[in-house]
Amino acid sequence: MMADSSFPNLQRKPHVLGAWLASAGRLLRALMHEPAGAIGLVTIVLLGVTALCAPWLPLKDPLQLHIEHCLEAPSEAFWLGTDQVGRDILSRTIWGARASLSIGLCAVSIGLVLGTGIGLVAGYKAGTWLDETLMKVMEVLASIPLLIWAIALVGITGTDTLHIGVLAVSNETKLVLLIGVLYAPGLARLTHSLAKAESQAEYVAARVLQGASGARIMLSDVLPNIISPVLIQASLLLGVTIIVEASLSFIGLGVQPPTPSWGAMLSDARTLIFTDNWWVSVFPGAAVFISVLAFNLFGDSMRTILDPRRRNARAANVPGASL
Amino acid sequence: MSANVPNAAQAAQPIFALREVGKSYALARSPLELMFNRRRFHAVSDVSLDVAKGDALAIVGESGSGKSTVARMMVGLTEPTAGSICFRGEALNTMTRAQNATFRQRVQMVFQSTTNSLNPRKPIATTLAEAIGKDGVPVRQLLDMVRLPAFVLARYPHQLSGGQRQRVGIARALARRPELVVADEPTSALDVSIQAEIIKLLRDLHQSAGVSLVVISHDLALVGELCQRVVVMREGRVVEAGVADQVLFEPRERYTTELLAAIPKGIGRLQERRSER
């Protein structure tokens, strides 16, 4: 390419990281106007940081039994009380966050990659047999209820670590794959309709006329323009995953004891929900509630901020300029 | 009906030769339905026309006339379901990869919409760099050709005016020195005063840079200012074709006359009406 030194800005790819940081900065500023979303984001960050730093926080061992202190109400020694076998609920709740959040992130990532990938290809090639086949497969997957799928999978492979050759697939990994695969159809459907519409845009036709390959056009032209709603959906799914994991752990199919997880804690406390020992179920329940709420508030406000109509209002530098 | 107007100065092979080109779509939506419903919708039927080197050809028609479909088939964005399209003697659907690459370099398109024709997430510099590739026109020269100032390079499409975006679209089309540019309604989305500038730009490019033009439009008056040959389409078929002067001033077909009559005459009509009263 003939580089013209009088145009220092002309590069093949502008600084991708710089562009991303600028977008992030704009988003954060927009978030200031959405108090609910800001609260959601702050909560998520706090949760994430706490969960990440759990090993270094001055917490009691979550697996340590203190039989002499079982079912003690919240006190100086045990801030959130203890469960039936005397384990500290505070530290179990914080360590439980690690399970819930990491499963959430991994499952949603798998769902994103799989679903967005398939939806993108199907949408770009809309109308062809490839599109029809891919979306039919997604429809079949979508028709499988999660719990049935989970029960079937765990029923077949058991809850122990599965050994396939040299691979050791732990129960958590199975869970993550399971949930991720089941998220794929929803994300695929969303990506598909967005990609289909965006592929009709004239700038895509212009790229075709330049001889660009389909893969390049899909990744570099179509995807960046449709990714926002998909990411919003994904952030909402993070909240859903926490509930899903909790449900599966509740029925014994998820994270296995003694590893703490909110669902497992709720399961253990199910006989105590309506008794005097309220703290055993309330705290993990509250943790689920708060995190899901945080993800929903954040995702919802992102949807408002990224609303294309607002984007047009920003683009027309004069309000009402199109009139 | 053929639009092949014999032309002594260009007796050589035409750049583009369309022969009985048609494009139809199945009305059935599923393979099952196809067994019972074989009807098709014909967007384009039996269109034949030639484009010679140095031509400025206009394809004119109202909505549903198939003119945009013909344009898209000419640049290879869709394939005809009938007939053949040849570029410099080579049929488009049998081109080898190398021939296809050459075709893409030689034939380009300028699009109608100014909001949709540039990637909103890429600055103009990137859009043009993609178009220029390894061996295109240096970007400074490209901007000069379309009379755009250098500051547009750092901007995003939404920060430019409609006229500026359309110029970028034209620059993108010209980046690798094409022989022929198909312009699909290049001014429809623009304000009247900007339209005139873009038409002037296209005319200059045709005359000084020697780029052949095929202009698709619904505006007969516009093409009259720009093109020497006119093809009139209606409901997928060619209704009339010939040299601009003949089509515009001595139309042979009634539809063409209707189109011409419908053009607002402005002050002329006003004075007519006054004298009628």
Add this chain to the structure above:
Amino acid sequence: MNEALLSIEKLHVTFDSGKTQTEVLQGLDLQVRRGEAVGLVGESGSGKSVASLAVLGLLGNAGRISGGRIVLEGEDLGRASKARMRALRGRRVSMIFQDPATALNPAFTIGVQLADVIRAHRPLRGRAIRAEVHSVLARVGFKDPRTTERAYPHELSGGMKQRAMIAAAIVCEPALLLADEPTTALDVTVQAQIVELLRTLVDEMDLGLVFITHNLDLMAELCSRAVVLKQGAVVEAGPVEEIFLRPSHDYTRHLIASIPRLPATPAAGRHQTEETRHVR
């Protein structure tokens, strides 16, 4: 009869967005009488559409009238309550828009949408409404009102949709009709038909019409007077012939010159270059 139906006096409209305020319309003066078509000409950003929205009280939350007044049949619309404006819209003043596809509700038939308008303003019921619907559809040029009233908007062509929209606008016999670029999205032959229809309606119904467009030639087909706007300010106003034959402002001259026109004869006014001469 000589009294102004609509009188816009020194109208200023401002849009607020966050901390910035932009004055989109700066002092517009416009009078329309019954039976008269007045053109409002300008390009994008001129504020022409804002003026009509201001008359109807449809500026929304971001826009407001920051100066001047709008008087309709002697009533100052700036003082009118929301309920009063709702009563006026459709009954005394109506509007038709540029894109008929978005102005008509795709989920309901034309007949249902027209009936809605009638029911909102007039105390008719049942068969009387159907008769009105047929009558107004026939008036705007539909040959078979019974079929049209059962059609959904997507089953109609652009021109037909525009006629349907005009039908909805005139069904309650308003005194004033605002037409915001009603023909811009239409083919040229259909455009001519719609303009003809509007002219007929102005004559037959003694309608006052404000015709908003960016096409001076088109405006001249229909209007006797016009106002030219540029970036919110009036640059020219007066009888259409004056504007065309003796434009007093450069911008008007520029607009007139920019419209692509067929030359009067083949030989005259064509750009003849060396190449085209050789071709001949």
